Amino acid sequence: MxxxxxxxxxxxxxxxxxxxxxxxxxxxxxxxxxxxxxxxxxxxxxxxxxxxxxxxxxxxxxxxxxxxxxxxxxxxxxxPDIAVILNGGYTSRSVSKDAYAAATIPGFVNDMEVPFNAKNGFNFNYAEVAMSSTVDPFLDASAIFHIDGSGGIEVEEAYFTTRALDYGFKAKAGKFKSAFGRVNEKHHHAWNFEDQELINYVLFGPEGLGGEGGQIQWVAPTPFYLMAGFELFDGNPEQGFSAKESATTGVGYLKMSQTLGKATVLAGLSYAQGKSEVQNLDLSGEPIANSYTDYGQTRIYGADLTVEYPLGAFSSLIWQNEWMQRDQDAESQTQKQAGFYSELLYRMDGNWASGIRYDDLYRNVAGAPDDLNRFSAKLEYKPFEFSRFRLQYNHDRSKAFDDERKTVHEVLLNYTLELGAHGAHAF
Structure with a gap:
């Protein structure tokens, strides 16, 4: 136990x-x-x-x-985007350089100004420097400097444009070319031919209508393109307008574009008006340099029509036409002068193109010829988008030498090269 x-x-x-x-x-x-x-x-x-x-x-x-x-x-x-355009070539003309510079276009031009292809032989016509940039959300700005063959520099255009106006409006101010007509606004390297159309040259000079001023344009809310524009410029006696400080030139135009089947049609109406300034003559009837008299008004009417018809992916036919008339008040009468040109251009493919042009000054002041005309033909080759070589022939009956009409034969072989950020040209 x-x-x-x-x-x-x-x-x-x-x-x-x-x-x-x-x-x-x-x-x-x-x-x-x-x-x-x-x-x-x-x-x-x-x-x-x-x-x-x-x-x-x-x-x-x-x-x-x-x-x-x-x-x-x-x-x-x-x-800014910067582009440089070079243009030059070789000229063969049936008259000498001095004789050509001294020629007149009777009733229209007393002192010839030949800015391009001035002499027989090789010519370097110009280098053009273009700069453009967006300034801010509301403004763009552009400046174009023209450097001629002798090294002279000119501000060809310098302006700003708006980017954000309501209701289809757009404004521009500065120094610029007017949008009057079909080709006035374009620079030389964008011309269809190497020389200026006669009616544009005799009415506006080689610089074209424009200068220091302002512009307003409005694109209508239509199913097709419809644009109206209005411009004001300082007067310019080289364009028939008074250069007094109080004188201005007003320009208005209406432009439209429409597709009809395969074709594209562009048409426009233009009008310019300003105070007349007519060059004074001495007792022998010769113009007095830098001497002008104001008389009334100068009115210039214009109409243009262009049709482009595509033939293939890179080929097309372009038919371009323009007409102008100037009514200029003189001492005791209104002088009426008019002319037109018609061009037919054939783009064979992406590289080759050809064209023909007819110029005619068919209305003139009293006592001056009214059959001043010129026929031109061209062939051009573009290896790439920004290089072009052009061969052109002129049969010119618009010039007078020592008061005697004389036919001038011209052969022009030119190159145009575009370097840098260059924008597309307007059609």
Whole structure:
């Protein structure tokens, strides 16, 4: 019995000890588990911190890159597009340079000005530098500098145009060429032939109608293109308008374009008016240099029609026509003069083109001939978009030498090269 008692006591002691050790183990396991949880939490915090630092670094690098790119873009945007146009060639004419410069177009031009292909032999006609850029969200600006063969520099055009006027309006101000008619606004390198159409030359001179002024144009919300424009310029006696400070020349026009079947038709009506300024004559009837008298008004009417018919992917026929009449008040009468030209152009493919042109001054002042005309033919080759070589022949009956009409034969071989960011020409 005593043994059994001692055995029970020993078992209870052992069990009690085992329970104590188990409780201790449980406490130790619980503490270890809590430490592991704390360590995991610390690891998670460290990992999140590392990720946030990496993200911030990446964002900083991205932001820095964006700022640098924006700075580069801003610097690039501030730089204008620059283009250089070179034109020159070889001329063979049946009269000498001096005789040609002294020629007249009876009733229209007393002092010939020959800006291009002036002499027999090789001519470097000009280098033209054109610059254009966006100024801000509202304005664009352009400047064109003309450098002639002798190195003389002229600001041919310098103007700004609006970008964001409502209701189809657009404005321009500065020095620029008028949009009167079909070709007045175009520069020499964009002409269809190497020389100016006769009616444009005799009425507006080699510089064309334009100068310092302002322009407003409106495109109507019609299913076809319809544009109306109005311009004001300082007067210019070389264009028949008074150059007094109080005198201005007003120009208005209406232009439209419509597709008829495969053909594209462009048509326009133009009008210009300003105070007349007529060159004074001496007792022998010769013009007095820089001597003009104001008389009434000069009014110029114009109409143009162009039709383009495609023949293939790169070939087409273009028929272009323009007519003008000038009514100029003189001392005791209104002098009426008029003329036109008609051109037929054939674009054979992307490289070759040909064309013929007929000019005629059919109305003139009293006592002057009214059959001043010229026939021209051309062949041109464009190896690439911005290079062109052109061969042209003129049979010209519009000139007089020492008051005697004489037919002039001309052969012109010209090149035109365009370098840099040059925009497309208007059709």
């Amino acid at each position: 005593a043994k059994l008692l001692w055995l029970s006591i020993a078992c209870a002691t052992v069990l009690s000890a085992n329970e104590s050790e188990l409780e201790l183990l449980k406490q130790q396991m619980s503490a270890l588990h809590e430490q592991m949880m704390q360590m995991q939490q610390k690891i998670a915090v460290l990992e999140n911190t590392a990720k946030m630092q990496a993200t911030n670094t990446s964002q900083d690098e991205t932001l820095t890159s964006m700022v640098q790119n924006d700075q580069k873009t801003a610097q690039t945007t501030m730089l």
